[in-house]
Amino acid sequence: MHSLDNLKKELSSVVKATTFSQYKFSESLGHGVLELPKEDIVPVIRFLRETGKFDFLMDVCGVDYPERQKRFDVVYHLFSSKTYQRLRIKVALAEGEEIDSITPFWKGANWFERETFDMFGIRFRGHPNLIKLLTHHQFVGHPLRKDYDADAQQHCDSALPIHFEPDPNYVEDGRSLVPLNIGPSHPATHGTLRVMVELDGEKIHRANVELGYLHRCFEKMAETHPYNQVIPYTDRLNYCSAPLNNVAYCKTVERLLGVEVPPKAQAMRIILSELARVIDHIVCIGANAVDLGALTTFFHLFTYREKVYTLFEKLCGARLTVALTRIGGMAQDAPPGWFNDVMQTVKEIRKGVDELDTLLSGNKIWIQRTQGVGAISADEAIAWGYTGPCLRAAGVSLDLRKADPYYMYGQLDFEVPIGSTGDVYDRYLVRVAEMRESLKIVEQVCKNIPEGDYTIRDRGIVLPEKKDVYGNIEGLMNHFMLIIKGLRPPVGEIYDATEGANGELGFYLVSDGSGRPYRLHVRPPCFAIYQSFSQQVTGGLVADVISVLGSMNLIAGELDR
Amino acid sequence: MNASTGSTAASASTSVGGTSVKDAQLEELSRSFAFTTRLDDIIAWGRKNSLWPMPYGTACCGIELMSVMGPKYDLARFGAEVVRFSPRQADLLIVAGTITEKMAPILVHIYQQMLDPKYVISMGACASSGGFYRAYHVLQGIDKVIPVDVFVPGCPPTPEAVLDGVLALQRLIATHQPRPWKDNWKAPDYAQLG
Ligand code: SF4
Numbered sequence: 001m002h003s004l005d006n007l008k009k010e011l012s013s014v015v016k017a018t019t020f021s022q023y024k025f026s027e028s029l030g031h032g033v034l035e036l037p038k039e040d041i042v043p044v045i046r047f048l049r050e051t052g053k054f055d056f057l058m059d060v061c062g063v064d065y066p067e068r069q070k071r072f073d074v075v076y077h078l079f080s081s082k083t084y085q086r087l088r089i090k091v092a093l094a095e096g097e098e099i100d101s102i103t104p105f106w107k108g109a110n111w112f113e114r115e116t117f118d119m120f121g122i123r124f125r126g127h128p129n130l131i132k133l134l135t136h137h138q139f140v141g142h143p144l145r146k147d148y149d150a151d152a153q154q155h156c157d158s159a160l161p162i163h164f165e166p167d168p169n170y171v172e173d174g175r176s177l178v179p180l181n182i183g184p185s186h187p188a189t190h191g192t193l194r195v196m197v198e199l200d201g202e203k204i205h206r207a208n209v210e211l212g213y214l215h216r217c218f219e220k221m222a223e224t225h226p227y228n229q230v231i232p233y234t235d236r237l238n239y240c241s242a243p244l245n246n247v248a249y250c251k252t253v254e255r256l257l258g259v260e261v262p263p264k265a266q267a268m269r270i271i272l273s274e275l276a277r278v279i280d281h282i283v284c285i286g287a288n289a290v291d292l293g294a295l296t297t298f299f300h301l302f303t304y305r306e307k308v309y310t311l312f313e314k315l316c317g318a319r320l321t322v323a324l325t326r327i328g329g330m331a332q333d334a335p336p337g338w339f340n341d342v343m344q345t346v347k348e349i350r351k352g353v354d355e356l357d358t359l360l361s362g363n364k365i366w367i368q369r370t371q372g373v374g375a376i377s378a379d380e381a382i383a384w385g386y387t388g389p390c391l392r393a394a395g396v397s398l399d400l401r402k403a404d405p406y407y408m409y410g411q412l413d414f415e416v417p418i419g420s421t422g423d424v425y426d427r428y429l430v431r432v433a434e435m436r437e438s439l440k441i442v443e444q445v446c447k448n449i450p451e452g453d454y455t456i457r458d459r460g461i462v463l464p465e466k467k468d469v470y471g472n473i474e475g476l477m478n479h480f481m482l483i484i485k486g487l488r489p490p491v492g493e494i495y496d497a498t499e500g501a502n503g504e505l506g507f508y509l510v511s512d513g514s515g516r517p518y519r520l521h522v523r524p525p526c527f528a529i530y531q532s533f534s535q536q537v538t539g540g541l542v543a544d545v546i547s548v549l550g551s552m553n554l555i556a557g558e559l560d561r
Numbered sequence: 562m563n564a565s566t567g568s569t570a571a572s573a574s575t576s577v578g579g580t581s582v583k584d585a586q587l588e589e590l591s592r593s594f595a596f597t598t599r600l601d602d603i604i605a606w607g608r609k610n611s612l613w614p615m616p617y618g619t620a621c622c623g624i625e626l627m628s629v630m631g632p633k634y635d636l637a638r639f640g641a642e643v644v645r646f647s648p649r650q651a652d653l654l655i656v657a658g659t660i661t662e663k664m665a666p667i668l669v670h671i672y673q674q675m676l677d678p679k680y681v682i683s684m685g686a687c688a689s690s691g692g693f694y695r696a697y698h699v700l701q702g703i704d705k706v707i708p709v710d711v712f713v714p715g716c717p718p719t720p721e722a723v724l725d726g727v728l729a730l731q732r733l734i735a736t737h738q739p740r741p742w743k744d745n746w747k748a749p750d751y752a753q754l755g
Binding site: 134135136139143148149150151152153154155156157158159184185186192212213214215216217220221232233235236239240283299302303305306309319320321556557 | 617619620621624625627628631632633646658659661662663664665666667671693694695696697698699700701716717719749750751752
């Protein structure tokens with residue numbers, strides 16, 4: 001890959017020759033990989049960031065290899081929105097070794113590094129607030145280390161008092177400020193978010209959030225289950241749009257396996273994904289509106305969400321957690337007439353979206369509560385790691401379905417709507433426009449359902465059909481072998497991303513060739529976005545907290561994992 | 562029979578028994594007096610048809626609970642539509658979703674703030690047993706920390722199943738089922754209200 005060679009040349013001129021000899025460049029499934037010693041992380045990151053070679057820091061995570069002398073890997077994933085290239089940087093660390101924090105270059109590194117500290121005990125030097133992020137405050141140990149048992153629970157008997165991030169610029173000026181705690185059980189926090197603010201009258205002086213109230217150990221569970229059994233866990237990441245997670249995970253594993261799913265499966269995946277995107281936006285807008293007092297919108301929109309659930313139910317029996325994809329394709333074919341039902345429902349939803357548009361877009365109260373609230377510039381948004389509708393609302397046209405088209409997205413006709421100010425109102429407008437585009441996509445695909453099988457028939461990957469299992473000895477043997485041995489991707493690693501409803505949904509998978517993922521890390525879109533929350537609401541009114549919170553579309557399942 | 566139905570029955574029996582009859586046998590008789598049982602039943606009838614739920618939706622089940630409240634399944638048909646987000650105003654706690662170890666003390670706190678009579682429905686596999694999260698940060702069932710009246714299975718349970726759970730609770734209230742799990746419940750040590 002010539003860009004990797006370029007990178008090599010350029011880097012050789014900025015770093016010391018003695019350490020440069022230790023750099024390892026390679027390519028893995030289309031992404032550049034760079035391994036370097038820990039001393040060099042800051043100069044290299046600075047170079048890549050300041051020259052604009054990579055403008056997005058997508059993810060930071062750890063991996064534990066207890067038998068290695070340098071036990072941990074810290075893995076960074078960078079992305080360029082100009083060339084759409086990705087780079088993985090890996091740094092090996094021994095137990096007890098520290099690495100420099102890269103928060104000065106990307107603010108968005110903050111929580112990713114904190115999480116890595118929480119899960120592995122890796123310390124980041126210079127991090128502004130290196131404390132636990134997901135596990136509770138009485139939790140001892142680092143659960144994603146290989147020597148921590150998946151089911152070793154530790155009880156918690158209290159909640160932390162209101163606390164704020166240390167801020168060197170913060171001055172106590174003698175004003176009497178009122179601390180206010182919102183959540184984790186509060187109607188406007190949708191699940192399990194906890195927000196803490198300090199008020200000067202109605203104005204927010206300081207704000208902070210606490211995570212982890214729904215930390216269900218997804219990544220540890222993935223390490224203890226066979227590949228296909230991880231699929232139901234992915235459903236429960238962003239449970240408002242479960243199929244998108246299924247697709248993203250399966251696509252990752254398939255890419256590592258080097259297989260491509262047949263056109264029919266691709267079509268079904270696209271339909272499910274886009275319908276999921278629509279209902280995800282419905283929940284987001286509906287809940288955002290209901291929190292600001294617009295109950296009608298909520299009930300009205302939920303009628304259409306029910307219709308999509310009815311479609312899912314017809315397809316597979318489940319409404320919310322469909323888990324219909326399998327590695328290699330789909331679990332089953334669509335029942336006769338299902339695609340027509342989809343077409344019918346799409347028509348109805350389109351009407352619903354138009355009605356929503358009439359109800360809210362010109363509504364004075366809605367406009368006053370949302371316009372100018374939570375505005376963010378494109379550069380800020382990128383520094384925080386925003387992706388998806390929130391980034392596009394700030395005017396950046398980045399959508400992986402266009403930028404790096406997977407499946408048939410490249411041949412479909414749809415637009416990527418963008419906003420300009422990044423405020424809550426623009427986020428709303430972008431979501432409404434996206435719903436229309438998604439419906440357009442579903443229609444196009446439904447009109448042209450490819451013939452053929454709904455899954456590949458590779459015996460080492462996909463279970464045989466039930467009629468063969470019960471009907472002939474080959475089928476039975478095949479089933480038995482696959483269940484006993486498990487599906488085994490080759491040794492290797494991959495980061496693969498799709499456009500989730502909230503933004504880039506990425507999976508980083510490390511395979512050691514066994515029947516279970518050695519490490520599966522998910523990059524949830526709302527995690528990066530939520531980091532900016534404290535900064536976004538500071539200086540605003542307390543009522544705006546609710547409006548900003550709703551517009552970020554935080555789903556605790558994927559936020560806390 | 563729970564605490565407050567008990568006291569109604571007692572006051573009814575003194576007003577009946579207040580007519581100078583102090584005989585133990587009559588006292589005994591008055592307990593089975595038609596009027597007292599009727600009053601209990603009326604109270605139970607009112608109670609069962611006007612449950613005020615507090616939805617404690619923490620995860621995916623919470624999303625399904627929205628559907629239960631929403632237009633199609635409409636919990637209002639069973640008299641339980643007045644959703645309260647303040648535990649002090651609710652008498653039915655619907656725990657819908659995974660409760661993590663971190664959340665557990667907060668759940669106990671919420672439960673303690675509810676006034677008697679109070680009921681708990683555990684919706685879904687996670688709330689009932691930890692579900693398929695046999696994991697280091699997940700509470701293996703909310704009955705480890707608070708008393709549960711009805712467990713609704715499913716992951717997530719269908720809205721129909723949740724409605725069925727509410728109906729089961731209504732039957733339990735209507736028939737004055739003893740609830741030893743509730744009566745014998747002791748708050749965890751950390752949650753003793755000073
Ligand atoms: S029972 Fe299933 S659907 Fe409900 S919270 Fe648990 S994982 Fe989610």
